[in-house]
Amino acid sequence: MKVVIIGGVAGGATAAARIRRNDERAEIVMIERGPYISFANCGLPYHISGTIEQREQLLVTSEPAFEARYRVDVRSRTEAIAIDRQAKLVRLRDLNTGDEYDESYDKLLLSPGAEPVRPKLPGIDSPRVFGLRNIPDLDRIMGHLEQHSPRRAVVIGGGFIGIEVAENLHEKGIFTTLVEGADQILLPLDYEMAAIVHSHMKDKNVELYLSDKVERFEDKDDHTVVYLGSGRRLQADMVVLAIGVRPETTLARASGLELGSTGGIKVDSHLQTSDPDIYAVGDAIEVTQFISGRQALIPLAGPANRQGRMAADNIVFGNKQQYRGTQSTSILKAFDLAAATTGLNEKQLIAAEIPFLSCITHSGSHASYYPGAKQISLKLLFSPEGRILGAQAVGADGADKRIDVISTAIHGNLNVEDLAELELAYAPPFSSAKDPVNIAGYVAINLLNKSHEMIAWRELHARLLAKSSELQLIDVRTAEEYEFGSIATARNFDVNQIREHLDELDRNAPVVVFCQIGLRGYLAYRILKQHGFTQVSNLSGGYKTYSWAVDKQSNPDIFDYEDIKRRAPEVIEAERSGSAVLVAPGGELHTLNAVGLQCPGPIMKTYKAMEALDAGELLEVTVSDPAFGRDIRAWAKKTGNDVLSLKSDKGLIVVLLRKNKAVPVVALPAATRDKLTLVVFSDDLDKVMASMIIANGALAMGKPVSLFFTFWGLDVLRRENAPARDKPMMDRMFSSMLPSGVDHLNSISKMDMHGLGAKMIRKVMHDKGVETPGHLLQSLVDGGAQMIACQMSMDVMGIHQSELIDGVEIGGVAAFLGEASESGTTLFI
Template sequence: MKYLIVGGVAGGATAAARLRRNDESATIVLVERGPYISFANCGLPYHLSGAIAERERLLVTSEEAFVRRYAIEVKSRTEALAIDRAHKTVRLRDLASGNEYDESFDKLLLAPGAEPIRPPLPGLDGRGVFTLRSLPDLDRIMAFLQGEQPRRAVVVGGGFIGVEVAENLVERGVSTMLVEAGDQVLAPLDPEMAAVVQAHLRDRQVGLFLSDPIERIEQEGDLRVVHLRSGRRLAAELVVLAIGVRPEAALARAAGLTLGASGGIKVDAFLQTSDPAIYAVGDAIEVVHAISGKPALIALAGPANRQGRLAADNMVLGNTRRYRGSQGTAIVKVFDLAAASTGLNEKQLKLAGVPYHATITHGASHAGYYPGAMPLVLKLLYAPDGKILGAQAVGSDGVDKRIDVIATAMRAGLAVGELAELELAYAPPFGSAKDPVNVAGYVAGNVLDGTHEAIDWQTLYDLPRDEVQLVDVRTAEEYRLGTIAGARHIDVDTLRARLSELDRARPVVVFCQVGLRGYLAYRILKQHGFAQVRNLSGGYKTYALATQPVCAPAEPTVEPHDVPRIGRGGDQTVQTLDAVGLQCPGPVMKTYQAVSSLPPGGLLSVTASDPAFGRDIRAWAAKTGNAVLSVDAAQGLVTALIQKGGALAAPASGGVAVRDKTTLVVFSGELDRVMASLIIANGALAMGKPVSVFFTFWGLNVLRRAHPPVVTKSFMDRAFGAMMPRGAERLNTISSMNFAGLGARLIRKVMRDKRVDLPAKLLQDLVQGGAQLIACQMSMDVMGIRQEELIDGVTLGGVATFLGEAGESGTSLFI
């Protein structure tokens, strides 16, 4: 018997080895178009950063070792051109010599994998533009990185490969922007789960541009300029396309084999194609989804290897083993986070018309009282009858364990309520007595038995505020740090005494930080006669992450060498605070208490495990007048250095290093002054300088949206806002020759005639170029402007933020 295999990576190489173990006397020929067989393409991005330092470690085995061990004829650098089904031959071409010949077979296995998608757009084949699917692809990128030393990169595509490439380029020291045509990264996750990852990407200095497809790439000198549909222009030396993959089915199509609706090779349960002599496995085939029962494309290494083994058995022993489908269990590393999923997400369930419930729970990787506990958010999707339909998890530790447990439960047919009964390993360093999987099962069981009615963040976000009584049941301190617009505050511990403040005839939505206290409030209200009550699933933490804008450059972080020296000798003593294991807002609350006991100018170093702590502490410091001197993230921990009182300490000798940065303060709202500010800022960017623009008082009007969302305000704030221009396009005065407003119109006309960019375009160029646009929090409070009313790409700051930027600048201008 002669077996011919086309494709020598995951599924093909596994099948070849299994065929030999099944049949020692068979002739086995393995054909691979590339120069290598059985390499770890999932590990390719990690060589970019050096996390996998030696390229050879990506080779699972060499061709020589494979031939020696399995007595298989390997034809690498050989392309399969056509299949002659009638004569059972495959036309091959030796890519080194160009010679073509026919190879016969008794049974054929197709494992050609998938190919990267390269849409037919201008410039995608230019110099400095790459894909990453194979070792030769990796070699080309590495040669470019080592030879050209690029400072900036654009990664197109926010899937697993795109996110991994972005991470590893940043770890290599390349400033990276990530472009995604969809409205989120990591499509297997639902939006609120992806939001956790997106916030972390921004914290790690990745610029995110979502819902903005690429239209073309142009070469400008040594730069590649990526043009997006929105009009944004992203300049970089390196572009990596990670738009996605599609099945390599051309060979099968030309041979007349049946393809599925998805474009993959159609196979039966035995992985047999429409031709009984031909089998197919891996990324090229259309599988049955184990949960939905519908056809699907699932390009994952695990299923491909299992399929290769099973197909080899059926080819030798007859069709005795059935493939039970794939459920798409996958995980990805994103800096200090892991994001994993299994089964179906909400988008897929809605598309399929499958009824479902969804609940979100926040827990920790192990017992919170044991050092090193990391936050973990877990989402469960399940049918009204209790069938588990899918799960997603994001966190710094323990994500793989939880998703693997749930994936196993799904494969075993356990109901969601049975997750509560699983007996999982527990000791404080490894887990909790009530594991996050158990807790998710408890919550789902409560929903199914009617003792807990939940509402998701999207439904609440879309709900008119006058239709419900929205009640924040957290502490007063938490409420002051931020809440949902329109919410009233009633601490859950005082709720029983304040029931009279709520209208029993109107619907009530309660929420806390992560959902637990909200559930307690829900039970109190239901048992006191409130008929229409719902609890926000995942609490304020999920709502705030899911609704925050993300399409903006990342916030800057002060580098360690830019911070005043501290420690021994005559330098200032630093107090330390361990907030590891505390759930949000615990780290911020502990920080507030610790800072309160410091003398003015005192320093506090806080370490937390909440991935959002770096962002939260900046916002807290801006509101409280303290200064965040540095934020560092490593190994799942965030460490912030804070100085009480907002003013930076005087640097010790060799302390603050002055950078070649330009800082501008835009105080005026007059068109000509604003134009001057934006032109100078763009000029500084063009010269390669970092730029920060601090908008305060009337200058804030430049940042206002022309059509802002509805925001709850006092009468005075609304009146104040109505009298001021909304955005750069509506600035209506100039400093001289104003002529009752005609001066602004005249200068705009002259600028158009002379092809001078208008303020809105100049502002957009600053955002795309990576400038930091900072809105003064104090001025916003005075003028009644809310963050939701500002354009994307703006961060909030205070005096400490400005002084920190100015201290790093060679040029500071006040206009």
């Protein structure tokens, strides 16, 4: 039997070796278009930083070594250009000489892999724009790093490769910017789990742009300008594209093989194509997703290896092995965190119309009393019957172990009750007596048997934005924790004293309780339910998950390219690593080790330690809680102390604080907040631009900002593609005449010239690099500015809340007066 294999690396090389082990007499020919038949493409980014020191370590085997061991006729630098299925011939081209010839086969195995997505954007062929899919790509990047010593890099794409490249460029000492078109990185994770990684990247001093896409590149003498859809321009010494991959199906399509609905090569359970003598494996094929049963493209190395082995068995022994599908288990090193997932996430379950429940827990990687415990955030998704549908884990230590356990449970058709009963290895350095997997099982069981009702952060946030008047929001943490920051409108009843406050609550109105991670919230839930409260729910994942999710996710505008070019190398290194350059800070330095402590331990210990210091003294705090970076900034701002530096390294956060004069831990009086309130009652482009530039400037100076939009100013907040609504005739007339959003404002206050003035001013702004109105508005939303739409004006003009952009609150004159009373400055525009 003669077998021709097209493509090496994971699937093809595995299949070739397996066929030889099965059949010593088989004639095996392996065709590889590239110069290397088997290399560790998953390890390529780690050579950029030097983590993998030698390039040769990435070469799994060489052509001569593979031929010697397996007696395979290996032909690298050879391309398969056509298949004659009737004659069973493959047309090959030697890329070294250009010669073409035919090779016969009895069985053919396709393992062409996937090709990187490289959109046809202006300037994409710049020598400073790179991809990273194979060894030659890596060689080009390493050559550029050696020859040009770049200081700023822009990575396009927030998937696995993009994050790994950004991390390793950062480790190389390069100021790194990541641009992602979606509203989050790492799409296999749900939004609130990705938010943990967003926060960590901020701590790492990585610039992050979300919901923004590249439009073009433009080369200058010594740098390249990256133009984003938002209007931003990023200057870079190098750009790496990591937008994604698509199946390489050119040969299969040309030969008439059937493709699946996803665009991959269609195969049956034996990995056989529509031609019984042709098999296919790896990233190029369409597979069945193990849980949903739907067809999908899942380009992962593990499944490709298994498919190569199984296809080899079926080629030699007949179709006896069946591929059960791909479960989508993966893991990524995201700087100091691991982000792991298995099964389906929320978006995929909704798309597949599979009912599900979920819970989020935050646990230690091992016993908290043993040094070095680090937090694992674990999300479990399951059906109303208890079937495990998916899981996600993010943490600096132990995330891989927990996802592997749950992945095995899914493969073995275990349910959430089985997770609670799993007997897992325990000793203080390795786990806890109740492992995070067990705890996730306990929480899921309580949800299923209705002894615990939970509310997701997104649902609570929506209800708060809608200003549900009857909702009773209760923070059951300590008073000290509550003062450090809480959810707006929440009242504070410590779980230990909540029984004394029951008469202050309405037993028949909805109650949402929350603590830092969920445990104390569960205890409060049980107390309330047993005292006659009928509508109680506990916030899933607690305040920690909520604050991560509602926080500003992007991290824009932290680098100035020209400023970077001027800085001294030692200053660059200090800033890149997240350490401030301290000039004669003065004061005695004290240290505090809070590693392994769970909430509220780190912030409470910091509070007590700072309380004992004298003004001017320094405190260095080391913590393993990944949320501490955000928490300590908020705490320092509230207490009047200074965060001098914040550095994240190997799962630990090290913060340097300076004690200032004693400031009570209470909310600052309104008069000291220096708040800015703007009333926007015009939709003239020039006036709107002025209001948003002023508001963004105030935000940049750290001032709280509120904008009150009334009458024509409401046009600024309108969605561009608002949902259609059935309206009275007068309201429809208003809607047809009003501009559909801030980027469509069509008049200016002077020299309007029937709308021509607005078009002229937009062109001038574009040519001079002025931010677009839409981008300025989004900056206000991302920066936490309070956006209030006047209810009375909405009623008059027939505008419904669903027609406005996300994040807008609805209010009246009282809301405006309340904001104005707290403001040092109020402007009418």
